[in-house]
Amino acid sequence: MHDAPTWDPQQYLRHAGHRTRPFHDLLARIAELPRHQTPARIADLGCGPGNVTALLAERWPDAHITGYDNSPEMLKEAEFYAGPTKGGGHLDFTTADAADWAPDESYDLIVSNAALQWVPHHADSFKRWLDAVKPGGTFAFQVPGNFTSPSHALLGELCDAPQWRDRLDSHGRRFVHILQPADYLERLADLGCETDVWETTYVQLLQGDDPVLDWVKGTALRPVLTVLEDDTGAREAFLEEFRDLLRKAYPSGRHGTVFPFRRIFAVARKPEAA
Template sequence: MLDWNPALYSRYEDERTRPARELLARVPLTEAARVVDLGCGPGNSTELLVQRFPQAQVIGTDNSEAMLATARARLPQARFQSSDIAQWTPDVAPHLIYANASLQWVPDHATLIPRLFAALAPGGVLAIQMPDNRSEPTHRLMRELAAVAPWKEPIGDADRLRTALQPLGGYYDLLARDAETVDVWHTIYQHPMDSAAAIVEWVRGTGLRPFIDPLPEALKASFLAEYERRLALEYPARADGKLLLAFPRMFIVARRHP
């Protein structure tokens, strides 16, 4: 898969940062010396952490060099490191591990989530937000198109392209035995969008990338055209002419015993 495009991702930065703020608002820490932003992207979520914990050592990690370069330019006071979340381990136990819209790309949550939780300092917090939109038309249509010619062969198995999430209760169970507290909740955001083309632009920065990156230019163009046509059928215009994009997200905040 090609590297991420920070400029494309940031076109909807306000909408993408809103759940990051709401996740951080539920973190039950008054102070933290060491904070890690796992999958920091262009630094929009890391900036929230720097503001919330100004005395902390804040480290952002990502596997995209383009995202890391944008984050470093945005926040020279923070540290940024290249890492793969699936193999990441901290040098020193953090007081907060914060993963906003990143763990949905990482497999084997039954192993990953307890491992991240165990890496915390005593009294530390694991805070996670993940898009839970695989069943929404935006993502269902990606898989439907990827399963038919002429796009099927170059894309391959569409189901492998993103981790299937557990129900909220499953994540609660992964953490509850060892945690002091576990807070889980689900929010469905409703984003007014100007057109089906605007929805395509939104998902091109994230979930659509693994589908279109393997395609040659001609097939990429035909995939996007058919995808936009089908989106227009799924998202009717509202009273003001806009389309309402439902975007479910899952939140998990767990604290270790002191």
């Protein structure tokens, strides 16, 4: 993707428990694969540091699974999981950008976890990806749906403030590429799929000092931090301003900091061949 941010896998994984939960919920709604061949062939589009790709190997231990990502930092981290799996399958990782990924083989499952929100017009690629899904196979994804929440709205407003506008431009608002659940349902149903779309708001309880700031440092803040990475003073000044805004929006309570997080899910199953 154009002007892709620099990713920090360790920062991203600091909240791995909360970040992984939606993938478990998505995985639970994916039916068994058609098994036109053995092993099953699976693609994880936007695999990040590979920790959820490894969960696919737990569900289908004999499958050949490939994780695709455009971040060298994430792919380096994902290599920890590469190699043979306990069930006789195989995990590998390679470079690809979801913005223009064109499958060159057929898959029993194409899955994407918290990645397509970075891709403008990603729904326009559904047909191309589903064309690569075997009859009876599945295309499934989940994306954040929290771009109007304070964590993101305040980031956009701060980037647009006079002291930051010229430097940060639209970096705080550039990720609102998701559709509403009904729109995803219509797009996938139009492509002939049996489609299950839903949304969930996880009311997450975060711990530690400024935990919402720590959370967005791993995701929404990456483009801003990338732009400011060579200017320590500006970076720290921006983070201090943003921290103060987040403290007011997400006050710490007796049990931690409550951080509601909406997610949108879709599971589209292709019909079996006639």
